[in-house]
Each structure stands twice: as C-alpha cells, then as structure tokens.
Amino acid sequence: MSFDLAEAGRAVAAHGPVVRVVVAEVAGSAPREAGAAMLVWAGGQEGTIGGGALEYGAAARAREMLAKGGAARLDRMPLGPALNQCCGGAVTILSECWDAEGLRGLAEAEVVARPLPGTTGEMPMAVARILRRARGEGFAPAARIVQGWFVEPVTAPARDLWIWGAGHVGRAIVAVMHPLPGFRLTWIDTDAGRFPAVPDGVVQRIAADPGEIVTEAPKGADHLVLTFSHALDLDLCHRLLDHGFASLGLIGSETKWARFRSRLAALGHAPDRIAAIRCPIGDPRLGKHPQAIAVGVAAEMMTLKSAKARTEKERAG
Incomplete structure (x- = not known):
C-alpha cells in the first residue's frame, strides 16, 4: 500500500x-x-x-x-x-x-517518511538509507515503522485506462475500476446524455466521432472498446492499432471477433498486431451480465498491472 x-x-x-x-x-x-x-x-x-x-x-x-x-x-x-x-x-x-x-x-x-508522534531527534540512518535508495534506485519500501518513523511509498503515477462507451457495460466497468488504486480513467462517448453521473476523478470526453480523439491517448494507455456500434468499435480498433497501446480489449462474441479479424486484416494490419487485441473481454465463465463482465475486466486489468510492475522491477534490478 x-x-x-x-x-x-x-x-x-x-x-x-x-x-x-x-x-x-x-x-x-x-x-x-x-x-x-x-x-x-x-x-x-x-x-x-x-x-x-x-x-x-x-x-x-x-x-x-x-x-x-x-x-x-x-x-x-x-x-x-x-x-x-x-x-x-x-x-x-x-x-x-x-x-x-x-x-x-x-x-x-x-517515499514519505516522518517521525511518529512522541518521536524526537534526527532522522535515523535506516530511514535515510531508504530515502536514498528511493531516489537513486526507484526502490519502493513496504509501509512500516522504522525506529520511531513511519515510512511509506508514494503511489506510482496512475496507469491510463480509456473506456470507449458509456452503455451498461461501460458503466459497470467504471463503477468497479474507479475505486481501485493506480488507474486514471478516461470515459468517452458520443453524447453527454449517454453518461450517468461521472465519478470524481474520472475524465469525461464527449466526441461526435470518438475516433478523432484516439491520437490524444497516451501511447502506453490501456483501452476497452465497448460502444453501441460495431462500426464504431471497428474504427476505434483500426485507429488504435495504428496509434499504439499497452493493451486493447474489445467486447464481443467469437463471431464478431472473427469478422473483425478479417476486416482489420483487409485494412492492412498484420496478424500479430491484430492478435494483440483481447476479445472477448472479462472472464466468460462469469457470464454476460454487465457487472459480471466488469468483475472479469477488473481482474484482467489488475493482473496486467501486476505483471507490468514485476517486469519493470526485474529490468530495474
């Protein structure tokens, strides 16, 4: 934590x-x-x-x-x-x-380090060493008390998650993902009337043609495409494949995904790039209820986040 x-x-x-x-x-x-x-x-x-x-x-x-x-x-x-x-x-x-x-x-x-109430004197050497490692090596210590001081890491910069679509599944995903630490949510749809109340901290984007704002997404963002339109879903996948992403999930059945693979190939995308898209999203074992899809998606995103953190730690160490 x-x-x-x-x-x-x-x-x-x-x-x-x-x-x-x-x-x-x-x-x-x-x-x-x-x-x-x-x-x-x-x-x-x-x-x-x-x-x-x-x-x-x-x-x-x-x-x-x-x-x-x-x-x-x-x-x-x-x-x-x-x-x-x-x-x-x-x-x-x-x-x-x-x-x-x-x-x-x-x-x-x-890292935030401060003396506990009642602790006096200079910063202990053990705490100073933790701070030096944090600055020099990117070391993130576990939250703990060290010789009368409380030491805890600062939350890493948020991971960008762009959610394309404010229908039932989009709403369920935002409700589940919003409270989770470490994610910055951007929620996109074509009209303000398609959104419920947008939670604090979630960035709302309204675009008549959502594909036009794909280029504004960070290259390392994660994306979930689940709009009301298969044509719009296809256009977003096409544009995101050109733009780049950390991960891209598409809501849909096996039939929809087969058609999308064929159409994306016809648009010039290589098979290995198309295969980077996850479809369907979530965990099919949980069913197709919006909240069930959202729970599966959250598990996917947390797993991807943990795997990315382990990879970055291994590269740093």
Missing part, C-alpha cells in the same frame, strides 16, 4: 483539510495490512482500514481532530480486548491532518 497524493488532493480540494488514517503496523491477524488508509472529513470519508469498530472509532477520532485542530496521533489497538473483534491481532493507527499546502510539500517525493 502507498500514499495516494492525487486521491488526498482531490479530497482536500472538495472538502478542505482531511485526516488521513493509516494502518502503520500490524501484529498478528488484522482486517487490513500496513499502509491501508482512509480519508476522513467532517461530513464523510472514503477508503477503508477494515470496517467494524476499528474503523468507526478511528473515524470518530479523526473528526474530533478536525473539530479541535489536534496534532497527529498514534493509537495502538489490541483488536480483541479493546474492540471485541475476533481477528485476535493488534494494529497501530496513525492519524494525520493534511491540507493543500502540506500535500504540495510532498509533490516530488518517492
């Missing part, structure tokens, strides 16, 4: 100062791992540290901090004796108030 500066920035812009509640350390069994975090403001919250009495109490303390202007606090909670939860372990919870100025100070950080 990591410190998502973009997510925190959006919350501060919408609600003013927020308290970020993060699991700093875990001993034994616990609902969430170290680094899991939630953001709390006076009228709401997002994210989770595991729910139940642990989260309820942490949110209440965070709102008290906001109301009284309290400093950062550290709470060590044995889940069984203190909260009557059955996990049996213990967690250490760090709660910190963040505003726009504080987040700006972290803008260039690869």
Whole structure:
C-alpha cells in the first residue's frame, strides 16, 4: 500500500483539510495490512482500514481532530480486548491532518517518511538509507515503522485506462475500476446524455466521432472498446492499432471477433498486431451480465498491472 497524493488532493480540494488514517503496523491477524488508509472529513470519508469498530472509532477520532485542530496521533489497538473483534491481532493507527499546502510539500517525493508522534531527534540512518535508495534506485519500501518513523511509498503515477462507451457495460466497468488504486480513467462517448453521473476523478470526453480523439491517448494507455456500434468499435480498433497501446480489449462474441479479424486484416494490419487485441473481454465463465463482465475486466486489468510492475522491477534490478 502507498500514499495516494492525487486521491488526498482531490479530497482536500472538495472538502478542505482531511485526516488521513493509516494502518502503520500490524501484529498478528488484522482486517487490513500496513499502509491501508482512509480519508476522513467532517461530513464523510472514503477508503477503508477494515470496517467494524476499528474503523468507526478511528473515524470518530479523526473528526474530533478536525473539530479541535489536534496534532497527529498514534493509537495502538489490541483488536480483541479493546474492540471485541475476533481477528485476535493488534494494529497501530496513525492519524494525520493534511491540507493543500502540506500535500504540495510532498509533490516530488518517492517515499514519505516522518517521525511518529512522541518521536524526537534526527532522522535515523535506516530511514535515510531508504530515502536514498528511493531516489537513486526507484526502490519502493513496504509501509512500516522504522525506529520511531513511519515510512511509506508514494503511489506510482496512475496507469491510463480509456473506456470507449458509456452503455451498461461501460458503466459497470467504471463503477468497479474507479475505486481501485493506480488507474486514471478516461470515459468517452458520443453524447453527454449517454453518461450517468461521472465519478470524481474520472475524465469525461464527449466526441461526435470518438475516433478523432484516439491520437490524444497516451501511447502506453490501456483501452476497452465497448460502444453501441460495431462500426464504431471497428474504427476505434483500426485507429488504435495504428496509434499504439499497452493493451486493447474489445467486447464481443467469437463471431464478431472473427469478422473483425478479417476486416482489420483487409485494412492492412498484420496478424500479430491484430492478435494483440483481447476479445472477448472479462472472464466468460462469469457470464454476460454487465457487472459480471466488469468483475472479469477488473481482474484482467489488475493482473496486467501486476505483471507490468514485476517486469519493470526485474529490468530495474
């Protein structure tokens, strides 16, 4: 888990100062791992540290901090004796108030390291070594407490996912993918009336001819093509094959995909390039319900993301 500066920035812009509640350390069994975090403001919250009495109490303390202007606090909670939860372990919870100025100070950080409440003295050498490795080698440490300091990586730049189509499947995919960390969603369709309410942080694009904005997509973006029109789907696949992509998924049956392969070949695309398109998207075993397709797509995208991260780590190391 990591410190998502973009997510925190959006919350501060919408609600003013927020308290970020993060699991700093875990001993034994616990609902969430170290680094899991939630953001709390006076009228709401997002994210989770595991729910139940642990989260309820942490949110209440965070709102008290906001109301009284309290400093950062550290709470060590044995889940069984203190909260009557059955996990049996213990967690250490760090709660910190963040505003726009504080987040700006972290803008260039690869790793965020700060002393825990009650810790005094200079930065330990162990923490300094972690920061040097982060700057020099791209090292991303696990979120943890190191000699009285809390160290956690900053969320890597978001991975671009362009979703072409705001029909039932597009809506389901956005609903599932939007809360997941590490993705930046761009959602495209031909008319504003085709969209429901667009979640915060999702970029909405309206284009009478969506193919005309293909060239605006980053070369390394992932794409999901699922418009209302087979002709539009084909045009987008054709243009994206010319433009380039990290991955490209197309909604459709085996019959549709066979026709598309033939037509894309007739448009001059080589068989190996056409084969880079995934069709159908999702997991056919889950069925064709929009939400079932969305769950399968999310699993695909998370698997692709994990594989890409492993490859980049191997190349760096």
